[in-house]
Amino acid sequence: MGQLHLNKVTKSFGDIKVIKGVTLDIQDGEFVVFVGPSGCGKSTLLRIIAGLDDATTGDIVIDGAKVNDLAPVNRGIAMVFQSYALYPHMTVFENIAFPLRVEKMPEAELTAKVEAVAKVLQLDQRLQQKPGALSGGQRQRVAIGRAIVREPKIFLFDEPLSNLDAALRADMRIELTKMHHDLAATMIYVTHDQIEAMTMADRIVVLNGGFVSQVGKPLELYHKPQNKFVAGFIGNPKMNFLPATCTAAGPDGVTVTCEGQTIMVPVEPRNGLIGKTLTLGIRPEHIHLGKGDIRFDVVPTVVERLGVNTIVYATATGAEPFSAMLPGAANVSVDTPSTIGFNAADCHLFDGADQALERRTDLHEIDMAQLAAQSA
Numbered sequence: 001m002g003q004l005h006l007n008k009v010t011k012s013f014g015d016i017k018v019i020k021g022v023t024l025d026i027q028d029g030e031f032v033v034f035v036g037p038s039g040c041g042k043s044t045l046l047r048i049i050a051g052l053d054d055a056t057t058g059d060i061v062i063d064g065a066k067v068n069d070l071a072p073v074n075r076g077i078a079m080v081f082q083s084y085a086l087y088p089h090m091t092v093f094e095n096i097a098f099p100l101r102v103e104k105m106p107e108a109e110l111t112a113k114v115e116a117v118a119k120v121l122q123l124d125q126r127l128q129q130k131p132g133a134l135s136g137g138q139r140q141r142v143a144i145g146r147a148i149v150r151e152p153k154i155f156l157f158d159e160p161l162s163n164l165d166a167a168l169r170a171d172m173r174i175e176l177t178k179m180h181h182d183l184a185a186t187m188i189y190v191t192h193d194q195i196e197a198m199t200m201a202d203r204i205v206v207l208n209g210g211f212v213s214q215v216g217k218p219l220e221l222y223h224k225p226q227n228k229f230v231a232g233f234i235g236n237p238k239m240n241f242l243p244a245t246c247t248a249a250g251p252d253g254v255t256v257t258c259e260g261q262t263i264m265v266p267v268e269p270r271n272g273l274i275g276k277t278l279t280l281g282i283r284p285e286h287i288h289l290g291k292g293d294i295r296f297d298v299v300p301t302v303v304e305r306l307g308v309n310t311i312v313y314a315t316a317t318g319a320e321p322f323s324a325m326l327p328g329a330a331n332v333s334v335d336t337p338s339t340i341g342f343n344a345a346d347c348h349l350f351d352g353a354d355q356a357l358e359r360r361t362d363l364h365e366i367d368m369a370q371l372a373a374q375s376a
């Protein structure tokens with residue numbers, strides 16, 4: 001079992017409160033990713049779970065037992081850091097075996113466990129080598145092996161792939177996902193990398209300034225962000241925001257004027273919206289060239305051609321930077337005005353307090369449509 005419950009956890013360093021009341025339930029076998037801007041408290045929260053830092057107030061409960069006063073080694077947790085800290089003079093075998101040697105495990109049992117772990121991580125051909133002879137990805141796998149071999153209830157990962165190059169990160173991402181599947185263990189993973197978060201997580205926890213901003217499945221956060229912060233944080237390039245004025249609100253949605261044009265966005269209406277300035281959010285990948293319910297001209301300042309798509313950075317009338325991700329090799333160029341557009345159904349709306357008006361999008365339908373598109 002590896003169930004975790006955080007109850008109103010806070011943490012202050014001196015006068016500065018960095019974790020401001022986090023309550024969270026993580027189920028046995030879940031892969032949960034903590035994301036958020038630098039300094040929002042991701043690593044601190046992980047260290048509190050591990051027992052490397054004490055919570056100032058609140059409870060940490062593992063499998064029903066409060067562990068606040070338990071030393072890290074007695075919590076049934078293993079933590080893998082960004083820097084893998086292997087023992088350079090020991091072989092891969094001895095590095096992985098190290099925690100078992102500390103436990104004084106009998107030799108035959110120890111060997112069997114190390115070999116089984118090495119097999120999962122495809123290190124079985126490397127057991128007699130020293131870390132110096134391994135690539136960055138292989139070293140990180142040894143560090144993970146050292147964590148797995150103790151069969152912890154919960155794995156904590158603090159940006160374990162951030163020292164690796166892009167190709168290795170992609171390989172390790174796939175390996176970690178497979179490993180999670182094979183071990184069926186609870187994993188909590190801190191990252192800056194959106195792709196890691198979106199692809200590996202069962203659920204993502206978005207932290208902002210020591211608070212939980214939203215918890216949800218990756219596609220839930222993408223399609224139904226509850227506030228402007230999450231909307232801007234999940235997705236790359238980030239969501240565009242434009243000012244919009246509400247002119248009507250009815251059972252079919254909320255009507256706004258944006259860029260001098262009027263559309264009805266299919267979101268749940270609320271009282272008191274009419275006449276208010278709202279924020280309209282539209283993702284770069286939902287911008288089209290020359291068509292859409294709302295159309296306007298932008299002057300591209302930078303055009304990035306990635307082959308599969310073209311990313312256009314421009315200044316829109318709202319004066320905020322504006323970006324569009326157009327499919328393939330789009331016919332746009334720097335300093336040449338282009339008409340772009342987007343559709344009402346793809347829009348998000350946020351009220352004056354930056355809270356989202358709930359979208360009428362059926363997530364199940366989206367998932368099915370995406371799967372169908374992928375297998376086509």
Ligand SMILES: Nc1ncnc2c1ncn2[C@@H]1O[C@H](COP(=O)(O)OP(=O)(O)OP(=O)(O)O)[C@@H](O)[C@H]1O
Pocket residue numbers: 013018036037038039040041042043044045192
């Ligand atoms: N030991 C400490 N003493 C004082 N302040 C600390 C300590 N550890 C962390 N902090 C502060 O707590 C805040 C949260 O830090 P934390 O490392 O948890 O953020 P993070 O979200 O993991 O950031 P990053 O993504 O940059 O690693 C920061 O403002 C940091 O300066």
